[in-house]
Amino acid sequence: MTLVQLRHFVVLAEQGAFVQASKALFLTQPALTRSIQGLEDELGGRLFDRLGRRIALTPFGHEVLQRARRLVSDAEALKQTGKGLHAGLIGTLRVGLSSAPGALLSTPLMLHMAEHHPKLQLQISRGNTGVLIDALREQLLDAVVVDVRSVRPSADLQIALTFELGAGFLVRPDHPLVQRGRAATLDDVLAYPVASTPLSDEVARLLIGRYGPQANPDDMVTLRCDETLSIVEVARHSHAIVLTADVAAQGLVRLDMTPPLDATARFGLVTLAQREEAPALRILREQLPTWVAGFGTPTVA
Template identity: 85%
Template sequence: MTLVQLKHFVVLAEAGSFVQASKVLYLTQPALTRSIQGLEDELGGRLFDRLGRRIALTPFGQEALQRARRLVADAEALKQTGKGLHAGLIGTLRIGLSSGPGALLSVPLMLHMGEHHPRLQLQISRGNTSVLVDALREQQLDAAVLDVRSVRPAADLAIAQVFELAAGFLVRPDHPLVQLGRPATIRDVLAYPIASTPLSDEVARILIGRYGPQANPDDMVTLRSDETLTIVEVARQSQAIVLTAHAAAPGLVPLRMAPALDATARFGLVTLSQRQEAPALRILREWLGRWVVQNGAA
């Protein structure tokens, strides 16, 4: 068994056909077939079911794919480590950003990389927390900055550099509830559309603890999106109320509430605990630490 065979296996599983995988690998189909058959012989089981021109992973193939991806990714990370530094770190850094971190970090991170590490290939993937955690486990990402309240504790995940940002109900400066002359109640708020990204169970408990069952996000939130920028823009153009981190909503103002919400959004850097880190990940760690300090995050 060789790393080349494992790479052939991973590419074939992702491509779904020998024709497409051969094009990606610049191999002839007979050569790819021999490589896969040799791997199957050595592993002692079929990796794919052949369904005419289509293929499908066998149960054994599905289990083997996870390990093969890990080995191929670790080998690539080792290769990048060997290349080292030359006119700025070279290689690829694949980062996942969930909704809130995506709105806050995407642009400044890309600006920083473009200015200080122009030869480093930065790939940012956006998505909800569960999708990005799955991508992390499948070795498709090197790290992800996520809403850590939504990350289920697991032995294979490491969470570091956790920071908090003030969060709450935000509205346009000319919103009728700003003109009340008194803090708004939850009853006042419920008279308007409320926009939010998916909220963790912990945040739901905080809201219900402050304002009662009527503040359950399942019932209270009427405009839902996985994208923070979308719900913020809706609030800018309407009388909708958005529930998000203050820093993610420039141009909006926090709504004074009675009782005060005093909530925070909690984000952190998530990696696989047993995986060798991509060399460039140290750049992200250093940059994120500076960003947190500069933006007054706790």
């Protein structure tokens, strides 16, 4: 017994005649007859009484018809589900976002899904890069957007869509170091609390190379938190200085430094190299460049 035979049976029962059913199914009458006879042989009973050119369901046929309709309907629903999943229109997308990507992408991603893919379930997980990479490897996440400088090269990881954003020391516009009207030194910065998310070794080397051992984040950073929005909020309401990507610190301005920092934050989309991607991940791949392009340029004080 096949779903094709069951569909032939359902259509024939609805049409009430082989001629009409054959036309509806785009089959010849002999082919439809063979299909129904094969189904009857396998089920062990007649499904129709032949009444001249017309047919009528037998009592056994009535019983089979109810189940056949459910099976055919379920099969069609499964087919549509498969198409929807493949197109990324339904199903689930599980994305991990580290600190700055979370601050920048969480809202645009949720808004896009709400407006364009309301049937798709989006799950956003936040955390530091190491935790999110572990969750990706355990297949608890479909993809992560993280600081790729903090990701150790590995054959099982695939990094794509990398993008760089200007970064520096960010302060509120009325900060004392801004008001005095000249470039700040690291000693000036260290007179205030310095806030940051965990920084990669590469960024630490850049800071030390530019400003000396005092710029080692282990010593320089006094307020450390995985959530970029939290440290930015602290800087908005105090004289704390935040070291982060400019676009993640709305309402703050970049502090003019001597020598200039000229740093960037480098983020990327990380997936498992040997795993088939979730169909809905294409949405993130398509939209991410647009969102990044719309972040704009920083204000320098």
